[in-house]
Structures are given as structure tokens and as C-alpha cells.
Amino acid sequence: xxxxxxxxxxxxxxxxxxxxxxxxxxxxxxxxxxxxxxxxxxxxxxxxxxxxxxxxxxxxxxxxxxxxxxxxxxxxxxxxxxxxxxxxx
Numbered sequence: 001x002x003x004x005x006x007x008x009x010x011x012x013x014x015x016x017x018x019x020x021x022x023x024x025x026x027x028x029x030x031x032x033x034x035x036x037x038x039x040x041x042x043x044x045x046x047x048x049x050x051x052x053x054x055x056x057x058x059x060x061x062x063x064x065x066x067x068x069x070x071x072x073x074x075x076x077x078x079x080x081x082x083x084x085x086x087x088x089x
Contacts, residue, residue: 005029009037014069018061020046039065 005028008015015038019025022042025033033040041061046053 005032008032014065015039016041016062016065018043018050018058020044020048020050 005026008017009028009032017029017033017038017040019040019042021044022040032038043050043054043057043061046057051058
């Protein structure tokens, strides 16, 4: 996955990184987090599959992030994402 951290940081959208631990966080992400380029939440009492191990906590963090960043039908526009017209289902 060479270059994946750089691609993540270069996305011009709000970003959230949910981790079970920071022991394997690479230098690029560590610097990006210190610069405030994304929000990072560490959930230490879980394994690798956070969404399966603690689904309620995962959902709470995700919904909070979405709400705080006004992502959704009446929120911010994300380049490359086409919003359905009101007549589409």
C-alpha cells in the first residue's frame, strides 16, 4: 500500500481515522494528525475490526463526525460525489 497515507491526506474532504491502536501509524499519518489534517479516534478495547467488535461505539463516533462536518443531503458538497436530484429515489 505504498503512497496510501499520502492519498488519504490529499483528499479535500473531512477525514476520520478510527484505530484500535497507534503502534503501527506511519510517519506520514503521524505528522498529518499533528497538523490537524484529519480527526483520529483510538478505541483501545477492541481488535482489528472495530465496526464488528464495538458496533455501537463505532456508529456513535461515525454519526458524530458526519453531523459535526455537515455531511449529507443538506451538508457540504464533496467533489466527485453526485447528489441525486429530488425526482430520483
